[in-house]
Amino acid sequence: MLSAEAATILLVEDDPGHARLIEKNLRRAHVDNEIVLVSDGQRALDYVLAEGDHAGTEPPELLLILLDLNLPVLNGYQVLERLKTDERTRRIPVIVVTTADDENDVSKCYEFGCNAYITKPVDYAAFSEAIHQLGLFLPIFTIPPRE
Amino acid sequence: MAGIDQATEPFDQEIKTLRAETAELAAQLGQVAEHAREQRAFAEALQGTTSVLTSNLDLDEQLDRILGHIRDIIPFDAANVMVTESNTSHVVGHQGYEQEDRKLALRAEFAERPDLQHIAETGKPVVIADAQTYAGWSALPAMRWIRSHVGVPLCLAEEVIGFLNLDSETPAAFTSAHAVWLETFADQISAALLTSRLRRAEAQQHQEAETLREITTLLTSTLDLDQLIELILDRLQTRVPYDRVAVLLADDDFMQIVAARGYPRPELVLGRRLHADDNQLLQEIREARRPLCLRDAQVDSRFQNWDETLYVRGWLGVPLLARGDCIGLMAVGSYRAGVYGEDEAQLAQSFADQAAIAISNAQLYEEVRRYATELEQRVNESTTELREANEEVRRFAYIVSHDLRAPLVNIKGFAAELHTSVKTLQGAFEQVSAHLTEEQQHSVSLALREEVPEALAFIDSSVSRMDRLISAILQLARLGQRELKLEAIDMNDLVHELLQSEAYQVTKRLIKVTVDPLPGVVADRTAMEQIVGNILSNAVLYLDPARPGRIAFFGQQGERENTYHIRDTGRGISEEDRDKVFDLFRRAGHQDVPGEGMGLVYVQTLVRRHGGRIWFDSEVGVGTTFSFTISNRLA
Numbered sequence: 174m175l176s177a178e179a180a181t182i183l184l185v186e187d188d189p190g191h192a193r194l195i196e197k198n199l200r201r202a203h204v205d206n207e208i209v210l211v212s213d214g215q216r217a218l219d220y221v222l223a224e225g226d227h228a229g230t231e232p233p234e235l236l237l238i239l240l241d242l243n244l245p246v247l248n249g250y251q252v253l254e255r256l257k258t259d260e261r262t263r264r265i266p267v268i269v270v271t272t273a274d275d276e277n278d279v280s281k282c283y284e285f286g287c288n289a290y291i292t293k294p295v296d297y298a299a300f301s302e303a304i305h306q307l308g309l310f311l312p313i314f315t316i317p318p319r320e
Numbered sequence: 321m322a323g324i325d326q327a328t329e330p331f332d333q334e335i336k337t338l339r340a341e342t343a344e345l346a347a348q349l350g351q352v353a354e355h356a357r358e359q360r361a362f363a364e365a366l367q368g369t370t371s372v373l374t375s376n377l378d379l380d381e382q383l384d385r386i387l388g389h390i391r392d393i394i395p396f397d398a399a400n401v402m403v404t405e406s407n408t409s410h411v412v413g414h415q416g417y418e419q420e421d422r423k424l425a426l427r428a429e430f431a432e433r434p435d436l437q438h439i440a441e442t443g444k445p446v447v448i449a450d451a452q453t454y455a456g457w458s459a460l461p462a463m464r465w466i467r468s469h470v471g472v473p474l475c476l477a478e479e480v481i482g483f484l485n486l487d488s489e490t491p492a493a494f495t496s497a498h499a500v501w502l503e504t505f506a507d508q509i510s511a512a513l514l515t516s517r518l519r520r521a522e523a524q525q526h527q528e529a530e531t532l533r534e535i536t537t538l539l540t541s542t543l544d545l546d547q548l549i550e551l552i553l554d555r556l557q558t559r560v561p562y563d564r565v566a567v568l569l570a571d572d573d574f575m576q577i578v579a580a581r582g583y584p585r586p587e588l589v590l591g592r593r594l595h596a597d598d599n600q601l602l603q604e605i606r607e608a609r610r611p612l613c614l615r616d617a618q619v620d621s622r623f624q625n626w627d628e629t630l631y632v633r634g635w636l637g638v639p640l641l642a643r644g645d646c647i648g649l650m651a652v653g654s655y656r657a658g659v660y661g662e663d664e665a666q667l668a669q670s671f672a673d674q675a676a677i678a679i680s681n682a683q684l685y686e687e688v689r690r691y692a693t694e695l696e697q698r699v700n701e702s703t704t705e706l707r708e709a710n711e712e713v714r715r716f717a718y719i720v721s722h723d724l725r726a727p728l729v730n731i732k733g734f735a736a737e738l739h740t741s742v743k744t745l746q747g748a749f750e751q752v753s754a755h756l757t758e759e760q761q762h763s764v765s766l767a768l769r770e771e772v773p774e775a776l777a778f779i780d781s782s783v784s785r786m787d788r789l790i791s792a793i794l795q796l797a798r799l800g801q802r803e804l805k806l807e808a809i810d811m812n813d814l815v816h817e818l819l820q821s822e823a824y825q826v827t828k829r830l831i832k833v834t835v836d837p838l839p840g841v842v843a844d845r846t847a848m849e850q851i852v853g854n855i856l857s858n859a860v861l862y863l864d865p866a867r868p869g870r871i872a873f874f875g876q877q878g879e880r881e882n883t884y885h886i887r888d889t890g891r892g893i894s895e896e897d898r899d900k901v902f903d904l905f906r907r908a909g910h911q912d913v914p915g916e917g918m919g920l921v922y923v924q925t926l927v928r929r930h931g932g933r934i935w936f937d938s939e940v941g942v943g944t945t946f947s948f949t950i951s952n953r954l955a
Contacts, residue, residue, distance in 0.1 A: 190730030197737070243722060272725040275798070295728045295787040297736040 178312045180235035181207045185217040185252065186270075187244050191293065195239065195270065198301050202308025207233075214247025218255055221262055235316050240287075242271040242278065250285060257286035264317045268307070358393070362501055365389040369508045379516040383413030383509065390505055391415070394498050396486040398422055398466075401474070401509055403482035404430060404440065412513070416487070424462035425487070432460055435471055440480045445472040445499035449492040470494035472502040474510045484509055524667065527559065545682040549579045552675045556652070560660070560668045564632060564653040568594065568602075569640075569679070575602060575649055582653070605637045606646050611665035611672075612637045616657040633657035636665055638672040642680035650675070717797030721790050728783050728790075735779045742772050799925050804844035811838035811848075811884065815873050818853050825860050831869035838884065839877035841950045847926040848950075852886070854919040855946045859888035864941070881932060881949040892940035901936065923948075 182199075186192040192210050199208070211217045217240070219225035223232050238256070242249030249269065256262045268289040269282045279290050291307060294300050368389040372382050387399045398416030402409045409430035417423050430436055435446050435457065448469040451457045457469075466487040474482035484506045486494060549567055556565065564582035566589065568575040574593040580586045596602050600622045605612050614635040617623040623635065634654035639646050650672050654660065660668075746768050753761050815835050819826065826833060841848070856871070863869040867889055875884040893901060902924045927934045931951030938944035 188726050188730065190734065191726065194730070194733040194737075243726070272729060273722055275794075293729050295725055295732055295783065297729075297732045300729065300733060301736070 178206065180237045180311075180316050181209060181233035183217065183220060183236060183238045184208055184210045185212075185214065185238065185240045185244065185249070186210065187212045187241065191241070194300070195304055198304035199308045201301075202305045204308040204311055206237075206311070213245045214249065214252040216246075217244075217252050218247065221256065221265065222259075234318055236265050237311070237314075237316060238265060238267045239270050240267055242269060242273055242282070250281065253282060253285040253287055266314070266316060270307075361393045365393045366504065366508075368392075369505060373508055373512055373515070379512060380413060382512045382516075384415065386505060386509060386512070387413065387415045390486070390502070394486065394494065394501065395488075396493065397489050398425070398487040400426060400485050400487075401482065402430075402436070402485065403474070403513065404436075404480065407431070409433075409436065409482070412482075421465055425460075425466065428460055428463060435469065436483055439471055439473045439483060443473050443475065443478075443480060445470065445496075445503060447494055447496055447499050449494075452491075465489060467491045468493040470499055470502060472499055472506045474506050474513065476510050476514060481510065481513065524663070527667065545679065545686055546579070548678055548682050552671075552678070553579060553581055556650075556668070556671060559671060560636070560652060560664050561654070562652045563655045564651075566651045567640075567648065568651070569648040570646065573597070578648075601637055602649065605639050605649060609639050609641060609646060611639070611669050613660050613662075613665050615660075617653070618657075631655050634659040636660040636668055638665070638668045640672050640676035640679060642676040647676055647680055647683075714797050717793050721794035721797070724790050725787070728787055731779060732783045735776045735783070739773065739776050742768060742776070796921060796925060799922060799929075804847065804929060806842050807845060808840060808842050809845055809848055810840050811852075811875070814845075814848060815852060815856075818849065818856055821853075822856060822860055829860070829863060829865075829869055831860065831863065831871060834870075834872045836872070836874040838873060838875040839882045841882055841952075843930050843950055844926075847930065851923050851926050851948065852884075854923045855886045855948075858919060859886060859890060859944075859946075862890040862944075863888065864891045870943075878949075878952070881951045883947060883949045885945055885947045887943060887945040889943040892942055892944055893936070893938040894940050898938075902934075 182204075184192055184195060186195065189212075196208055196210075209220065211220055216226065217238070219227045221232055221236065221238075223230050240249050240252060244252070247255075249271065253267060253269070256265060256267060263286070266288045267286075268291060269287045270291045270293060271278070272293045272295075274292045282290055291303055294303065366389075369386045372385045372389070375382070377385070383401050387401075390396075390399065396416065398414070400411050400414035400417065402411050407430060411426050414426060417426050430440075435448065435454075439446055446469075448454045448457065451463070451466050451469055454469075457463065466489070468488045468491050469486065471483050471485045473480045474484060484502055486498075486502070488494065553565055553567070556562070562582065565580070566577050566583075567579040569578050571593070574595055577589055577592045577594075580589040583589050594602055596606060601612065604622070614620045614623060617632050617635040618630065620635075623632075632653035632655065634657055636652040638650045638652070640648035640650060650668070652660070652668060749764060749768055753765070756764065812835065815838065819833060819835075825831070859871050860869075870887075870889040872887045873885070874887075875882060902920050924934050927948045927950070932949040934946070934948040936944055936946045
C-alpha cells in the first residue's frame with residue numbers, strides 16, 4: 174500500500190481547456206505527480222492495459238484516474254465499466270470529474286464502481302476549490318499496487 | 321131413395337163442400353204443420369249454427385259445420401262459401417265437390433260468373449231453377465253438372481264481401497223461401513268470417529310485435545351491417561317464405577345489391593348497381609314508398625328489366641324506409657305465382673320498416689366507428705409524434721446543458737486565470753513603468769487597471785447569466801421527467817404555508833390576503849407548492865406600489881377537475897405581452913424585477929403534467945387573475 178503521492182495521474186479529458194485548468198489547480202495545491210493526459214476513452218483503456226498505441230509499454234505501478242464522462246470513442250461510463258469489471262484494473266481508483274450533475278449520472282457512476290465523483294462547477298472559484306481540495310486529499314489517499 | 325136422395329141432395333152438396341173444405345183445411349193444417357216443422361227445423365239449424373259461431377273452432381271447421389246444418393234443411397249436392405276482394409273471388413269453404421267432375425266448378429273465377437256479379441251488384445239472392453235455361457249461367461264446361469243453383473250475398477256493413485252458393489244436379493231444387501233462409505245463414509257466415517279476420521289481424525299484430533321484438537334484439541346484439549342483413553333475411557324467411565331475395569341499399573341515384581339469397585351464383589348479383597331511372601319497379605316503389613306485389617312476374621312487363629330469371633313468379637318489392645328516407649329495397653321472389661298478397665306485403669313492410677331502422681342505425685354506427693377509428697389513429701399518430709418531439713426536446717435540453725457548460729467552464733476559468741495574470745502584471749508594471757513614456761504609462765495603466773478587468777468582469781457576469789439560463793433549461797427538462805408522487809393535499813394548508821414564506825413582503829407592503837375555502841386535490845406536493853408559490857410570488861412582486869395590494873385565493877370543485885384562482889390588484893399584463901407570459905426566458909412589462917423569466921414556464925409544465933390547464937385574465941392598472949385546473953382523475 175502506497176500513498177497516492179507517488180502515483181501517476183491519468184487525466185481522461187477531451188476538452189484541453191478543462192485539462193489545463195485541472196492541471197493548473199492541482200499544481201497550485203502542490204500536487205507534483207506525473208500527469209498523463211489522454212483525450213478519449215479508448216486511449217485511456219489502451220494506456221492502462223498497455224494496448225493499442227501503448228502496446229509494449231509498462232503501465233505505471235501506481236495509478237489514479239481522473240475521468241470525464243462526456244468523451245469521444247468510448248464515453249466515461251464505458252471506460253468505468255470496463256475498468257471495474259476487468260480483474261487487472263478493478264482496483265485502480267477512479268475519480269469522475271465532470272460537468273454533469275444529474276442525480277442519475279452520479280448514481281450510475283457509483284453503481285459502476287467509481288471511487289469518487291466531483292462536479293466541475295461553471296463558477297471558477299468553486300471549480301478551483303474543488304480541484305484544490307482533491308489535490309490536498311491525494312497525499313493521504315492510499316492506493317493498492319498493480320497486481 | 322130418390323126422395324131421400326132429393327132430400328139429401330142439398331146436404332150432399334154441403335157435405336161435398338164441407339169435405340172439400342175439410343180436406344182443404346186438413347191440407348192447410350198439413351201445410352201449417354209442415355211449415356211449423358220446417359220452421360222448427362230452421363230454428364234448430366240456426367241454433368246449431370249459432371253454437372258453431374260461439375265455439376273456438378277455426379274457420380274451416382266452422383264453415384263445414386254451418387254447411388252441414390244448412391244441408392239438414394235445404395238438401396243440396398254441393399255448397400261453397402266464397403269471399404271476394406277487388407273483383408276476384410276465392411273459395412274459403414265447401415262441401416260436395418270432392419268428385420273429380422265437380423271439383424273444377426270451384427275454380428271458376430268471379431269474372432266468369434255472371435250470377436255472382438249480379439249478386440254483388442244488387443245485393444240480392446239469385447235462385448236459378450234450371451241452369452241450362454238461365455241466360456247468364458257460366459259457359460264453363462266445369463259448371464255443366466249443375467242444374468239448379470241458389471246464391472246469396474255475404475254482407476258486412478252493407479258491403480258484399482262474398483257469396484254462399486248451393487248447387488244441385490236436380491233442376492228446381494231451390495226456392496225463394498230457401499233463399500230467405502240462406503240469407504240468415506249468410507249473416508252467420510259473415511260473422512264467422514269477420515271473427516276469423518279479426519283473429520287473423522290479431523295474430524298478425526302479434527306476429528309483427530314478435531318480429532319487432534326479434535329485430536330489436538337483433539339490433540342490440542349486432543351493429544355489423546352484413547351480419548344484420550343476414551339475420552334479417554333469416555327472420556324474413558320464417559314470416560314471408562321466399563325462394564329468392566335481394567337487399568338493395570341506396571347509393572346516390574343507384575341502388576346497390578348488398579345481399580342476395582337463392583341465386584345460383586350470388587357473386588354475379590352482389591355489388592350490382594341498378595339505376596333508378598332504368599328500372600320501373602325500383603322507381604315505382606321508391607316513389608310510392610309502398611310495397612308492390614306482382615301476382616305473376618313472368619307476365620308483368622315491368623319485371624323484364626329486373627331479373628332475367630324465368631323461375632320467379634310471385635314477386636314482392638318492399639321499400640326500406642328509415643327516418644323518412646327510402647334507404648333501400650327488399651325484393652322477395654317465389655317460384656309460385658300468386659303467393660304474395662296484401663297480407664304478405666303488409667307483413668313484409670312492417671318487417672322492412674324495422675329492418676330499415678336497424679340498417680340505418682348500423683350504417684350510422686359504422687360511419688361513427690370509422691370516424692372514431694380514424695380519429696383514434698390520428699390521435700395515436702399525434703401522440704407518438706408528440707412523444708418523440710418531447711423526447712427530442714429532452715435530449716436536446718440535456719445536450720445543451722452539458723455541452724454548453726463545458727466551454728463555459730473554460731471561459732470562466734481562463735477569465736479568472738487572466739484576472740490573476742493581470743494582477744501579476746499590475747505588480748510588475750509598477751517596477752517597469754519608469755522605462756516607459758508617459759503616454760505608454762498611461763495607456764498600459766488604463767489597460768491593466770480598468771479595461772482588462774472591466775472586460776473580464778463582463779465575460780464573467782455574462783457567463784454566469786448563461787449558466788443560469790442553461791440550469792433553467794436543464795431544470796425544465798428534468799421537470800418533464802420527474803415522477804409525480806401523488807398524495808392528498810389540503811390546498812388551504814398549502815396556501816397558508818406558502819403565505820408564511822412571503823410573510824415579510826406581505827407585511828412590508830401592507831398586502832391584504834384573503835383565502836376562501838379551497839377544495840383539496842390528489843397531486844404532487846412539491847409541484848403544487850411550486851405552482852402556487854410561483855404565482856403567489858409573482859403577485860407579490862408585480863403589485864402596483866401606487867395602489868393598495870390585494871391578493872385573493874378562491875377555487876371550485878368540479879366533476880372532472882378542480883379550478884383554483886389567484887387574483888391580484890397588480891400592474892396587470894398588457895395586450896402585447898400576453899403571448900410572452902408562458903414563453904421561455906421572456907418576461908413581460910418593466911424589467912425592474914429580477915428573475916430569469918422561467919417561473920411561469922415551470923408552472924405551466926407542472927400544471928400540464930397534472931392533466932390541467934393554466935390561463936389568466938388581466939387588465940393593465942387593475943390586476944391579474946391566474947387560474948389553473950388540476951384533474952381529479954390522477955388518483
